[in-house]
Amino acid sequence: MLEVFVFSTLNGLVTGLLLFMLASGLTLIFSMMGVLNFAHASFYMLGAYFAYSISLKLGFWAGLLIAPLLVGAFGALVERYALRRVHAHGHVAELVFTFGLAFLVEEAVQFFWGADTKNYQSPDLLNFPLFTLFGQEFSAYRGFMITISVGIFLALYYMLTRSRIGIIIQAAITHPHTVANLGHNVPLIFMAVFGVGTALAGVAGVIAGPVLTTFPGMAVVLGSIVFVIVVIGGLGSLGGAFVASLMIGLLQSYAIASNLGMPDLLNWLGLEFSRDHPLNDLWTLTLPQIAPVLPFLLLVLVLIFRPTGLAGKREE
Amino acid sequence: MGKFAAWAGYLVVLLGLPQLFDSVLAITIFNQMAIAIVFALSYNMLLGQGGMLSFGHAVYFGLGGFMAVHALVMIEFETVYFSITLIPLVGGLIGLIAAVFVGSFSTHKAGTVFAMISLGIGELMAASSLIFVSFFGGEAGVSADRTFGPPFFGIEFFQDVEIYYLSAGWVFVATAFMYLFTQTPAGRMANAVRDNPERAEFIGYSARRVRFISFCTSGFFAGVAGGLFALNYEFITEENLNAVTSGRVLLMAYIGGLGYFIGPIIGAVVLTLMNSLLSNYTELWMLYLGMMFVLTVLFLPRGFAGFIMMHQTAWLRGKLSSLFLPYLITGMPAIIFGGSILAAIEMLHHEGEPFGFLFINLDSGNTLHWLALTAFAAASYYACRRSLGQLNAAWEEANRVGDPTEGGPG
Secondary structure, X not given: OHHHHHHHHHHHHHHHHHHHHHHHHHHHHHHHHOOOOXXXXXXXXXXXXHHHHHHHHHOHHXXXXXXXXXXXXXXXXXXXXXXXXXXXXXXXXXXHHHHHHHHHHHHHHHHHHOOOOEOOOOOHHHOOEEEEEOOEEEEHHHHHXXXXXXXXXXXXXXXXXXXXXXXXXXXXXXXXXXXXXXXXXXXXHHXXXXXXXXXXXXXXXXXXXXXXXXXXXXXXXXXXXXXXXHHHHOOOOHHHHHHHHHHHHHHHHHHHHOOOEHHHHHHHHOOOOOOOOOOHHHHOOEHHHHOOOHHHHHHHHHHHHOOOOOOOOOOO | OHHHHHHHHHHHHHHHHHHHOOOHHHHHHHHHHHHHHHHHHHHHHHHHHHOOOOOOOXXXXXXXXXXXXXXXXXXXXXXXXXXXXXXHHHHHHHHHHHHHHHHHHHOOOOHHHHHHHHHHHXXXXXXXXXXXXXXXXXXXXXXXXXXXXXXXXXXXXXXXXHHHHHHHHHHHHHHHHHHHHHHOHHHHHHHHHHHOHHHHHHOOOOHHHHHHHHHHHHHHHHHHHHHHHHHHHOEEOHHHHOHHHHHHHHHHHHHHOOOOOOHHHHHHHHHHHHHHHHHHHOOOHHHHHHHHHHHHHHHOOOHHHHHHHOOHHHHHOOOHHHHHHHHHHHHHHHHXXXXXXXXXXXXXXXXXXXXXXXXXXXXXXXXXXXXHHHHHHHHHHHHHHHHHHHHHHHHHHHHOOOOXXXXXXX
């Protein structure tokens, strides 16, 4: 029991931190532009595919360096030449545009790389068990994933709250006109933040690709979950996104590892239903079965009872 | 009188189409169009008229469709006895019930909160449809046979064309009711709440209640579309209530043009045609669809209908003909440019093998072909950019208000 608990905690942490890398960029972009970027997970997918192509020629580490830069540059271009244009037509148009972009990126990825799963491998350097616990190995690559994610969180937090650039960004989010009057190029700041946010998603893609498999559907798999995190954490809140990422990561991991379900509950209640009962599917439901749905259930509940999320500000 | 003519024309087109094109493929496409039109119109009721962006509209379509298939099965086993012509109503009622339930908590706010709740509900339903196998039939879905019901004036609906006429009738009725809804106080207030909920509250309407009414009506018509789907295909799978279907209806409504009643109809027709015809010619049609969608959002924010309506001023002033030549001068190179881009994409796709593109044979191994293509693209792009100024000037001229030669008030 204990070993299951320890391992699902570790796996939950890996997933949660990975989700945070996506959520941090998304929430930053939201607080800046006031629009949820539906295509955020597409940048994550692009990161994985770029890194795959680079790793074939130059190896994994070059991919880790170059792919996020490419993704960030692409993100900045999207902001400069498309989002800024759509911005004039209002928020719905922006949201719809990012939705269309996500669709287009998925098709483009299939066009350039094909619909099959790519054999993107973690580097040999990290292909050893970091430690062995209860007879199970914890791979060094997962440890590496945790290190990178925590490092990014700390760097981002430090940059946003302690550095001069961070203060200007924060000011540009709340008072763009004042910041512009002080002589800063606000559109450039927006473009840069969008670029950095998408580059972060790219990093997540580079390091998640080998573990979560690199295939054209990988953006869809994570896309809506990241949305859930950002909303549950409170739109625009970095700390909230961090807590929510870990929460969702752990929740899913525990739900998958547990073997509890409705039969146990019915036993405990002393109820019994025959197999022919019309609601048989409901009475045999187990936690691992509904693990993928839990984040969405949480999302709907949070939105109904606390629409501002865990750490969000009250809407004006 | 003009309105009456428009509706009569709509009915004539709906009923006349199978007379003009009577191949099996055409009837299949018309049936798909009928479903898409009702579905897209119901979506526009939410987004275009009510300002509620939904990412889970397929839930009501799918639930309506599933219940409709189950109703068909019940008719087959004589659990219930009624004509299958009423099946869309069954779908509609289920859509309505689901919408009443979801709307009771999701219409509190519009904007991001509503969009996120709709996304969550959509994912929840999609996942549940795979868990509750006895109702949703798992990945295989559920199927039925529509021909066991009592005949409707001697028609037993063995053939698709008979279903088309039934669908056409339902499409006409549904379109008429959805149009009438926009004319009711509830429909007018939906527009008001979309534009400024605060003011609407000040004149005494509850924004939430207005949204709730739109939401439920929209759910009802989505369910009707689901019922039509069930009648046409006689089976339905979980794919019909997941995010892909929700995304497709958003695409249709947006490309057609939000905010215009006719917009979603155009979108539904165009997308169905692309879906069925383009997929015969190229494997990349989904890529083209994505490109078209993104370009529409970027350059035609009000969709195809918006583009047509842009010319209203010029038409009323009788100056539409003055735009014809500038359009031709800019449009021809633009089409050639688009064509060469598409040719380049196809050449990349058909690497190493010759293939036919429109009326030309292209081979990606041939450097000459690449050079010619680049030259074509560059020349047409240049011509397009050159003539854009002329088009702009003509446009200004045709739309200028208070033309001195007309003597109207400035």
